Amino acid sequence: MSDRSSADILDRRRFLRAAGLAGAGAAIAAAPAIAGEPAKPDPLITEVQDWSRYLGDGVDKRPYGSPSKFEKGVVRRDVSWLTASAESSVNFTPLHELDGIITPSGLCFERHHSGIAEINPANHRLMINGLVDKPLVFTMEDIKRMPRVNRIYFLECAANSGMEWRGAQLNGCQFTHGMIHNVMYTGVPLKVLLEEAGLKSNAEWLMLEGADAAGMNRSLPIEKALNDVMIAFAMNGEALRPEQGYPLRAVIPGWEGNLWVKWLRRIEVGDQPWQTREETSKYTDLLADGRSRKHTFIMDAKSVVTNPSPQAPLKQKGRNVLTGIAWSGRGMVKRVDVSMDGGRNWQTARIDGPVLDKSIVRFYVDFDWNGQELMIQSRAMDSTGYVQPSKEELRKVRGVNSIYHNNGIQTWLVHAGGETENVEIG
Amino acid sequence: MSDRSSADILDRRRFLRAAGLAGAGAAIAAAPAIAGEPAKPDPLITEVQDWSRYLGDGVDKRPYGSPSKFEKGVVRRDVSWLTASAESSVNFTPLHELDGIITPSGLCFERHHSGIAEINPANHRLMINGLVDKPLVFTMEDIKRMPRVNRIYFLECAANSGMEWRGAQLNGCQFTHGMIHNVMYTGVPLKVLLEEAGLKSNAEWLMLEGADAAGMNRSLPIEKALNDVMIAFAMNGEALRPEQGYPLRAVIPGWEGNLWVKWLRRIEVGDQPWQTREETSKYTDLLADGRSRKHTFIMDAKSVVTNPSPQAPLKQKGRNVLTGIAWSGRGMVKRVDVSMDGGRNWQTARIDGPVLDKSIVRFYVDFDWNGQELMIQSRAMDSTGYVQPSKEELRKVRGVNSIYHNNGIQTWLVHAGGETENVEIG
Secondary structure, three states, rough: OOOOOOOHHOOOHHHHHHOOOOOOOOOOOOOOOOOOOOOOHHHOOOOHHHHHHOEOOOOOHHHOOOOOHHHOOOOEEEOHHHHHOOHEEEOOHHHHHHOOOOOHHHHHHOOOOOOOOOHHHHEEEEEEEEEEEOOOOEEEEHHHHHEEEEEEEEEEEOOOOHOOOOOOOOOOOHHHHHHHEEEEEEEEEEHHHHHHHOOOOOOOOOEEEEOOOOOOOEEEEEEHHOOOOOOEEEEOOOOOHHHHHHOOOOOOEEHHHHOOOOOEEEEEEEEEOOHHHHHHHHHHHHOOOEEOOOOOOEEEOOEEEEEEEEOOOOOOOOOEEEEEEEEEOOOEEEEEEOOOOOOOOOOOOEEEOOOOOOOOOOEEEEEEEEEEEEEEEEEEEOOOEOOOOOOOHHHHHHHOOOOOOOOOOOOEEHHHHHHEEEEEOO | OOOOOHHHHHHHHHHHHHHHHHHHHOOOOOOOOOOOOOOOOOOHHHOOHHHOOOOOOOOOOOOOOOOHHHOOOOOEOOHHHHHOOOHHOOOOOHHHHOOOOOHHHHHHOEEEHHHHHHHHHHHHEEEEEEOOOOOOOEEEEHHOOOOOEEEEEEOOOOOOOOOHOOOOOOOOOHHOOOEEEEEEEEEEEEHHHHHHHHHHOOOOOEEEEEEOOOEEEEEEEEEHHHHHOOOEEEEEEEEHHHHHHHEEEOOOOOOOOHHHOOOOEEEEEEOOOOOOHHHHHHHEEOOOOOOEEEEOOOOOOOOEEEEOHHHHOOOOEEEEEEEEEEEOOOOOOOEEEOEEEEEOOOOOOOOOOOOOOOOOOEEEEEEEEOOEEEEEEEEEEEEEOOEOEEEEEEHHOOOOOOOOOOOOOOEEEEEEOOOEEEEEEE
16 A cells, blocks of 8 residues: 555546546446446436435424434444443544534533533523632623634543553444544633633632532643633534533633533632542542552544444445544644554555644545455644554553553454454554 | 724733723622613522532433523524425524534525435435446445545525515524525545546536436536535535435535535536526526626625624623624635724724635624614625625616625614614615
8 A cells, every 4th residue: 555645636547546446436327336246237327216206394394403314323322331320421422423523513422420410591600719809700691792712622531542541442433532522612712701800920720610510620720721721602603512511611622621611600710729539539540650640631642543443344345435533632633644554554644624723633545445454543643743652652651550541543453344343453 | 993903802901991891790799790780799609500409411311412492592594484385495594693603504504496305325326427438326335435525615595685685674694694504514526526437528517416306406617516516425524414415415615505406416517508497597697687697606705794683682781792704705705894883984803713715704893882873784805805895886786686696785783772673774
């Protein structure tokens, strides 16, 4: 398999020659090519189909639209079996069913600590108190009258891929990597709100607190708060979804999802971290020597091939598209390499679509599959020069006690029949 | 009102001084500032609210999410009263409820000619025939094995703002400008499919045909087809919505929405336009002298202030955010100016969020309202130097018989009480 860059999409003739393909479409009046089967007449192209014979539904029945009934399997998958209750559980984004860089709001993974708080925005308040000149309380209307910005960011749970530390080998990228989504947020820079309250000179940390029954709270260094943190009220153009913190959430670009406090009701300004449950007994990484890494806020560069993958096996020989996503909490994704042979040879994938700071990018490798076994891997590089490590390299440094911050390279084994499984290679 | 550029968001102190504001948030234990009312204790900030007392719903009940029940008024509005039937009608995007640049798939306006074709993708086919070396038939699987790209584009119906030609003054931007949406498409460049079939040397035009009962069809010049046209199967990351052409639609960047054939089943290659109903009796502009403009494909630069607007009046004096959207079918939006006094004085708005080719951009003016009457207008300029005209200028050239291609400047009159209405000014 030769190296191919994004420019090569323009050079289709060379691609087709290299792939040895006559074309993906079937010659007319012949069935679409299925490996090993002879072409036969396709009744569907000579018959008028039902949907062309009758009027469809009119516009008045769907004031707010939903996907086609033929896509009903494209859903978040919950794993309540894994947790004590559904109220403190998680479901996963179906990465293998998505494309581009935007996650539809209805498919963004969820993680709650006491279920979805159902908040009437008219009665919601955001308080800023602590080491400020003037404690303030904002209504939602107040917040929406302040200067706002729009940014596309990924949100990844620190525990994404966590079960893979010890080689759980969950069978599908939805389960191994599906605690991530990427949407456009609209909101007010936190800097604007803090300047309104006036920070005292010893202000060093913030505590963000949610209005859910868990009162989810985390400490945040003031430097980050004054840099790119947003207090968001909209995602993908519309109001936040209930399960994403409606009516107000924190957006902490590039940092672990647990910090992105949902149903945000209070920001306290202090001079040191609060040592909350979520940054002491949880969201710390236990090393082999018994010590813990703490305040591991940043999500390092990572990537995963979403197709093919265990939930989306290869279906036929010949032309195929490999695709996946890559991201980095330290900046922009600069390059993604893909291996088909378990890391012996690498080619640079074609990144297509917007490349933005702390956003997912979409990558592709257009390839020809002759039916051989493949060991597929992807490896992201970011704008700081950081290269996504192997799981082996990560374990050497951090041991196998960790739950969080597994950004190791994922391997999918594609069998000769096309079935694909999650494997570990040394 | 002074000119303010996007850099000014950083200079908050000057802004606050100019606006004469102490802050948008209320001092603690006082109610949020309401114009003319004295501050009083706010019970909501001392009481624990219900949503903080009880566990919320768990993750398992919503495999595909939907908006909060408090947002149930945020919907497309249909105008079946305007048309012979709901199957050949339209509904409108609620622009005044949205922010950023992405339109949620569930809120994208619809326009059908024979209702929503309900297509089983397993049985859908795309045929390419006519002046080609090799007629081809593609299954959806075939198309998804070809090199794909991701692009964010606006789609505007040629009839958007059509009723305003003669001054209908529909009462809200959802109705005057709501036949537009802006999403990220994933699909195959049409160029790739045409190269696969092989164009004959006399190939000059294409005919795109839908699989709905109307068999909606339009002619498309080959130059555009080979430039940036996409055959898309996904929008905003997931499969196209049924009302947007599931499983396959044409994406004709910057050109009128009627050309973006939905439920696409056939592309015929020819040497001249087909003169279909949709490009002769419809989608032509009748001039004052009785002749018609034809093949007016491109959507010229346009903009509208979405807030304030008749459906989203100003609610209180002091700090406020004016926002809106701008777009151009000829390239990128370069600048948007806003007037508060019916076009006598203009200030450059702050554009925030991605500025992309043939995509909506979002603009803002952060301003202080002292309760005076306002005549609000916006004016887009694009990368070709084209400036959005007034309705008066448009009528001078095109008369008042037109339905399509009204890209004139919109005026909203904000009364002293905040109520806002659609007005015409000479």
